[in-house]
Structure formats: C-alpha cells, structure tokens
Amino acid sequence: MNSAPHDKTRIQPEVGDRPIRAAVIGAGMGGILAAIKLRERGMQVVVFEKGHGFGGTWRENTYPGLACDVSAHWYTYSFARNPDWKSLMAEGPDIRDYFDRVAREYGIDAITRFGEEVISLRYADSVWNLQTAADHGDTFDVVVAATGVLHHPNIPHFEGIESFEGDVFHSARWDHDVPLDDRRIGVVGTGSTAAQLASALVPRARRFDLFQRTAQWVLPRQNVPYSDEERARFRENPEELEELVRELRAKTLEGYAAAVIDVDSPELAAIERLCRENLDTVRDPELRRRLTPDYRAACKRLVISGTFYDAIQRPNANLVTAPIQGIEPEGVRTADGAFHDLDILVLATGFLVDRFIRPTTVVGRGGISLDDVWAEGPQAYLSVSVPDFPNLFLLNGPNSPIGNFSLVEVAQHQIEYILQLIDGIRHGEYAEVSVTPAAMRRFEDDRCEAARKTVWVTGCDSWYLDKRGVPASWTFSYDRFEEEMARPRMEDFDTR
Template sequence: MVGDRLHGVDVDGRSHAIRAAVIGAGMGGILAAIKLRERGIACVVFEKGDGFGGTWRENTYPGLACDVSAHWYTYSFARNPDWKSLMADGPDIRDYFDRVAREYGIDAITRFGQEVADLRYHDGGWILETVQGHRERFDVVIAATGVLHHPNVPRFEGMDSFAGDLFHSARWDHSVALDDRRIGVVGTGSTAAQLTSALVPRARRFDLFQRTAQWVLPRENVPYSDDERRRFRENPEELEALVAELRAKTLEGYAAAVIDVDSPELAAIERLCRENLETVRDPELRKRLTPDYRAACKRLVISGTFYDAIQQENAHLVTAPIRRIEPEGLRTEDGVLHDLDVLVLATGFQVDRFIRPTTVAGRGGVSLDDVWADGPHAYLSVSLPDFPNLFLLNGPNSPIGNFSLVEVAQHQIEYILKLIEGITRGDYAEVCVKEEAMRRFEDERCAAARRTVWVTGCDSWYLDKRGVPASWTFSYDRFETEMARPRMEDFETR
C-alpha cells in the first residue's frame, strides 16, 4: 500500500524514520540491507529470483568458481574461516551469502519472486511497482542489481534446428547428461575456461569455439588444510593478516597495472602470461591461443588448469568463425561440420543493463533510458542528476576486474549511508549529484582512460559504444579516498 508520507523529515524539521527499498538480493543487496538496518533504517529487499546470491544463484555451471581470493571476497564483518581453498567454488560462495543473509535476518525482509518493473519519483518519494503487481512508496531506493544476470545470447542461423541440447552457461540445464558426449562451448572468457577444465575430462570430444584468444594468468588453487582452517577460526587476527596480504598482492599488481600501460606492474603480468602460454607444447596450438593485444586489455582469465585441459587428446580448439548451427552440430566458415550432442553458449552478459529493464523515471519524469542513451554513467558510480535518493551499488564506472567487488561495495554503501544520514537528520529531504559535477567527473574519467590498458586495441566488454572503458580509470587509492566522505558541494539538496 502506498504510504502517506512525502519525505523522511517532518515539517518542523525533526528527523523520523524513513523507509528504503533495496533492489536485488545478491552480494550488494544483502550488504545494503544489513547496513541500513544497523543504522535503524527500515528496508525491504525486492528479488526477482527465488533465493539469495545474485550471480552465484544464476550461475551453476560445472567448474564455476571465483577468480578472486576467497578470504578477500567476503564481508569484512562476516569472515569465513572455513573456505576450502584459495579461490572458492560457486556453490560454496552462494552458501556463504545465503548464510550471512539469514544470520542477519535479511530473509525476513526480502520479497522473493518480486521483479521490480517500474520506479517513479513523485512528490518527494519513489513509487515502486513489481511485475507481480505490488505497489509501494519509499523514501530511498538502493539499486544493487549487479550486471552479470542478463545473459548475452548471440543469434546464430539455425539455432532452433539443433537436435541436441543448447543453452547459455548462466541457464545451465542440469538434466542434460555430459559424460562421454560430444560437447561444444562457444566463448573463451573466464566461464569458458572454467568449463573447459571441468568438461574435458568428462567429454568424449570437446570443441572450444574461439573468436578471440585470451591471456591466461596462472594461479594454483591451493587448498587450506584442516589445521589452517582451525587456526583461522581460533585466531581471527591471523585470518585478517591473510586477507590483508591477499588484498595487497592484488592491488599492488593488477590494480596498478591496468591504469598505466607503461607500468612495471603491467610488464610483470605480461611476462607471467607469456611464460604460462609457453606451457602449450604444440607450436601451432600455442600460436592460435596467442592474443594479438596486450595482457589485461580484456579481463584476465585466471586459471592454472585451462592450458592443460585444452591440450588433451579429446579437446579441440576451433578458431574458424561460426557460420550456422545445424541439427547435427555447428558448421564453421571453413565448411567443417562439428558434430555435437551438447552446445553451451559461454557468451557472457549484457553488462550495460544494471537496473534495467526496470523503467526508471526521475524528477520531472526524466527517463533513465534517455540519460543512458550513450552508455551508463554515474557520479562515483553511485548517484545521478535528477534521480534524488536513488543510489547504485557497483554501478556504472565502479572499479572492476580481478579484485574484490565485495570490498568495493562496502566502500560504496558507507558513502551512500552518509548521504542518507543527512535525510534522517533532517538536513534535507532529497539529495542527488549536480549536473555540473557529473559532467566534470565523467570528463576527468574519460581523460584518464587514455592511459589505461583497456584502450590499447582490444574489443572488450569493458568498452562502451564510444570506445571508453565503462570502469574506474583512476587509482584504487583514489577510489578509497573519494569514498571516505561525500563532497557535499557536488550534491544538490532540497
């Protein structure tokens, strides 16, 4: 039912309780709900799916794992001493987020199976409507929808004619048998690499259809012993020291490398990738696996097993372009028909969606689709002009890549809460970034992009339609500094 309050502040200036909606019950949504409740702010979480976990609920394919160190990929207030190995597998990560959500009581305030269809700012508040017909008014909305949940499904000629089983990796059909079958995978990103490692030992024949070769950074997934896990449980300070070490290694290496093409850190990454490539024994296969762009221009594939798997006798790398799909399999432009029983599209996601396809109308009816016509953007990734009291977690231009998005989201939610606290104190009823501040930030971000590795000549999902990286193009230190406190002169308040 739509409430009667128009603002989070009484007419005499006294603060009172406001209500917040959180869209999404993945990593960011769980975090937002926990932190809002810590501040005494009532909130409701709307989740289109049937459970917690976000991308870790959507993706269930064989070999699914996170390529970020597990202990760093946790909330700082809810460490998990029982990770089995350096990098955790998908089911364990989903279980972790589900457990944290339930321990903090987020299940009691989450409406599963409620997909938000429409958000409209009206008379000082947001009217939220779901596909299922629920309608409610909120003072504040936090969109924690992520980007890895709208599968990118290419349309090949003849897709409907395939006589076998065909599905996207994020819509895995667990009823389909895999052992001793002819399996094809389209794609060569992190998902395809994980699938290759997992399925080659099971398949009679495995074909990997590669459009673009990827740089692969080797990393052994070292298991933690029972003794190590016991020590982490009994000595939280030892676990925190490990988190700090894992964090520092990544930030001092990868984070510094991607923003400066002339950095020694990038040179070191390229050396490690080339040394890893040399483990491919067949010179012809090695040549076809060699990218024609600089390492980290695309998101690095982190794997200690991919090259070994693709060199097995039953594994075949196919580099001829795909012509069409036929009942018996996939035909490439060289005329070869690759007979298949199972075809998996590991073709990624529509990463420019964010909160969309939800229709979002801000102040004066301004449409988010119109604002983002040339590509998604947001001030410091969290706020947009003319969309007061709407905040984004891991939104456009967030730091992305091979480091912890959990930590990124924790910085962002603390920043957002500082803005919300101004509402609860009665300093203002509405807050959003000024148009001029948005333009200044975006101009500076695009200028900084010219020094990054992402613009050195590859076609990647990091790039928007202008060829500008849709990511944080500054140092990670600057990100932390910016997130320490809002510069209120950049915000419009009413």
C-alpha cells in the same frame, strides 16, 4: 563465520531523526550488504528480489567448474569473514551458501520479497513509487539498486540454431538434466566461464570443441587447498585470518590494480611476462600460436586459471578458431567448411553488462527517464548517483571499479558513502539529494581523460568498453577510489 546478529549492530536513531523507509533492489552480494547496513542505521528496509533465493550471480550461475577467480577470504564482507573456505579461490556453490548464510544470520530473509521483479520506479513528492511485476506497490524515501551486471545473458543468434537436435543453452541457464559424461560437447567463448568449463568438462567428454572467438591471456594461479589445521587456526585466531586477507588484498592491488591504469607500468610488464610464460607451457607450436592474443594482457579481463592450458591440450580437446557459419541439426559448421558434430552446445557468451537497474522503468524528477539519460551509455557520479534521480543510489553501478579484485570490498566502500548521504535525510538537513549535472560532467570528463593511459584502450574489443570506446569502469587508481568514498563532497550534490 565471524558475524554478529543484526540487532546487536544496529545504530539507534537520534532524537528527532526522520524515520526512513528504504527499498533495496536485488538480493545478491550488494543487496544483502545494503540491507544489513541500512538496518544498522535504524531504517525500515524491504528487499525486492526477482529470483527465489539469495546470491545473485552465484545463484543464477551453476555450471560445472564455476568458481571465483578472486581470493575467497578477500571476497567476503569484512564483518562476516568465513574461516572455512576450502581453498584459495572458492567454488560457486560454496560462495552462494556463504551469502545465503550471512543473509539469514542477519535476518534479511524476513524482509525480502522473493519472486518480485521491480518493473517501475517513479519519483514524486520526495518519495519513490515502486511497482513489481506481481502487482505489488509501495512508496520509499530512498532506493538502493544493487542489481549487479552479470545476470542478463548475452545470447548471440547463430543461423540455424533452432534446428539443432541436441541440447543448447547459455552457461548461466545450465540444464542439469542433460548428461555430460562421454558426450560430444561444444562451448562457444573463451572468457573465464569457458576456461572453467573446459577444465571441468574435458576430462568427462568424449570430445570437447572450444569455439574460440578471441584468444585470451591466461594468468596462472593454482587453487591451493586449505588444510583442516589452517581452517582451525582461522576460526580460533580471527586476527590471523585478517592478516591473510591483508596480504591477499595487497598482492592484487599492488599488481593488477596498478597495472590496468598505466599501460607503461612495471606491474603490467610483470603480468604480461607471467602470461607469456604460462602460454609457453602449451607444447604444440600451432596450438600455442592460435591461443596467442593479438592485444596487451589485461586489455580484456584476465582469465585466471592454472588448469585451462592443460585441459585444452588433452587428446579429446579441440580448439576451433574458424568463425561459426551456422548451426545444423547435428552440430556446428564453421567458415572453413569443417563440420563439428555435437550432442551439447553451450553458449559461454557473457552478459549484457550495460543494463544495471534496467529493464526497470525509472522516472526521476520532472518526469525524466533513466533510459533517455542513459541512451548513449550508463553513467553515474562515482558510480553511485545520477543527476535528477534524488535518493536513488547504485551499488557497483556504472564506472565502478571492476576486474580481478574483490567487488565485495568495492561495494562496502560504496555503501558507507551512500549512508553518509542518507544520514543528511535522516537528520533533516535535506529531503532530497542527487549529484549536480555539473559535477557529473566534471567527473566523466576526468574519467575519460584518465582512460587514455589505461590498458583497456590499447586495441582490443572488450566488454569493458562502451559505445564510444571508453572503458565503462573506474579509470583512476584504487587509492583514489578509497579517498573519494571516504566522505561525500556535498558541494557536488543538489540538496533540497
């Protein structure tokens, strides 16, 4: 891994700079990044992590077949490339190890309080008063919430599930004590997690039932391994590795990122053609019909897999499309009257993606509650700032670019933007900074207007959509995102 010790990259404070204490909430990808970059600015940083290790979603998800569907070399910090990825898309344990190594090499382990969930943030007298569930209290000048979105499991209730005599758990709470080989396994869901589980478990199961709630478009992509020679070249020639990152990045942004914001784009037409060609590899016409979505490709997050259709066509695999009527002691009863006897039931039903920093109680200027501000759905200006919550910044927050590209790169753009706002505090230009209500409204109006041309509003029920049916994501071009992140428009901010 190409990285430098943290003390060699630190920017020395200028004479007269105000000392800043910063809290970072979360020790996943975004939290590690924030802590490194804040320390580079010479700030005193404390990281609070509810779990007991680094990695965020890559720590909490440990299910068989777990992998990232974004190219591994692009899914790394630009200052800490990893020449030793084994394949184009990395497996979950290797990603977790990568983030753990970076955190420790940059000394973030020494400033992280593990097992300390932040339960309260209250703003008063230009500081944030922080309280943890372990009864630890402290005050900070700035807070960066890097809590992510894929860590509160969405667990639907099925009638009778308490009576099931087998093993049942959510995919993000995998029980590794449960044996899998030659068992009857059922998985509820058909998103990326379910597709990865099918690919991993069908070869091991006696029978595998996939309870499909909604058919998904699957974009084929083979996970090509890197040879020892290629990895050696990447170690010896960092510029060759950077060129590969540029190629992987350009291929995705020129295809997927352009496609989702313009429903009439040739890029979206190309994605749909690839998905349909992939679907045509399903030999049985009836199975192919049941696997065919009734909405546009990329309306939901694309499943990226070169193995799912092979797995679901195996003799011991069964696609169940009838709705689940209830759970009985020995299996699942579906609405068509069929009974599916099971030893294991896995809920691959996703996450509550509108939580962000919640359930932490956050109270801003004048006693305003974030729960009240977000009562109709979370919103943030450029995904990083909320009116009346000064010196509180979000990484990968509401309306952030999401989808089949690198959230690591997204977070790097956002933290550099946030650092410029914090620099004004450091240099004594102001003590408090948060977006103005007028700028927040203008941004949200523009974002909702832009949403009308996106593929996300073409008629599917997706976790991308909020209560209003508006995509809870970045609806502009990725170029605009980079332009916005280059420098804050200070006229959009309330500084005091």
